[in-house]
Amino acid sequence: MQIVFMNQMSGADESGHLRSAQVWIGEEEGGWQLGWRNMEPDGEVSDEEWYEGNSWNELLCVYRHQLAKKLGEGFRPLVEGVFHEPGETGGKNLRVQKLQCYSELYGSEELYTELCAWRRRKAASGRKAPYFIASNRVLRMISAFIPQNEEELLQLPGIGVSKASEHGAEWLEITTKIERTTTFPLDWVYKQLQEEVFLSWLYKQKEQRYKQELDRFRIRRTMLLGIAEGASLTQLEERTALSRRDLVEELEGLEKEGYDTEQLLEVELNTMTASEQATVWKAFEELGDTFLKPVLQRVYGEGQARNGEVEEIGGTEKLYERLRLIRIRFRREEPGKANAG
Secondary structure, three states, X not given: OXXXXXXXXXXXXXXXXXXXXEEEEEEEOOEEEEEEEEEOOOOOEEEEEEEEEOOHHHHHHHHHHHHHXXXXXXXXXXXXXXXXXXXXXXXXXXXXXXXXXXXXXXXXXXXXXXXXXXXXXXXXXXXXXXXHHOOHHHHHHHHHHOOOOHHHHOOOOOOOHHHHHHXXXXXXXXXXXXXXXXXXXXXXXXXXXXXXXXXXXXXHHHHHHHHHHHHHHHHHHHHHXXXXXXXXXXXXXXXXXXXXXXXXXXXXXXXXXXXXXXXXXXXXXXXXXXXXXXXXXXXHHHHOOOOOHHHHHHHHOOOHHHOHHHHHOOOHHHHHHHHHHHHHHHHHHOOOOOOOO
């Protein structure tokens, strides 16, 4: 095996003992290997195999995810820049990240729980999803820095004039009852937050993001292999553990990126008559493909949910699925007419 990349890593454990390690990438007969080697002070060596296969892209996903875990555990590279991402750690973005880090590590859990309960009540009364009311990040910020007036509220990242106007009075009604030990402005956070604590938190965020990327890569690979084998959506549900709706969304993404999804479309649409498909196609041409509800109403009528034939094929959700599948084909074959109407 030929080693094509290696970086020396070092760090201290919880007891302060120095640890050394290596992360490496090797190539042999067109295949790739990725691993981690722990090197103890007494000379003992232990290896972790992270990846072995033929996909360079999958190897990179595994590399980013696993290395982020090690960096979160306190290891640091001899050669810097293993996770350099332009604009990530400079200027305003860095300050926001440090405020977010502090709020997650040192915020009041009791206050955060109360704010989450407020958000649930607000969402239920307004029939909205909770994240439309306020994100977890915003509630964490409030629970950590406990603003006492609107001026302080507006200094928190993620809270603008609109949000403060809409919910500020209710937030302040909660926070003004709580005694705080910190002050505004929040410049003290940047000095008080230890750099190693911040870096470990930052790499934990990366670990979660790269894990999502790796999971998505593997799901897409499973889908592409399934499509090539002639699998149906039902079979892909079993292989990926995704819902049919999520699978169709992934299918739309694959099509946009230039992958051939036609074989799956044929499998799923083979129960639709040519006449029905032509009617849907014409509706897309006349109404555009941005919104599916007008197309559904044009093709199947206003009372489609109560129609016995519709119920027999799986209900309105099944019809929307079919429309989305035909839309994939429509956007591919009629790019000049897509989104028109």
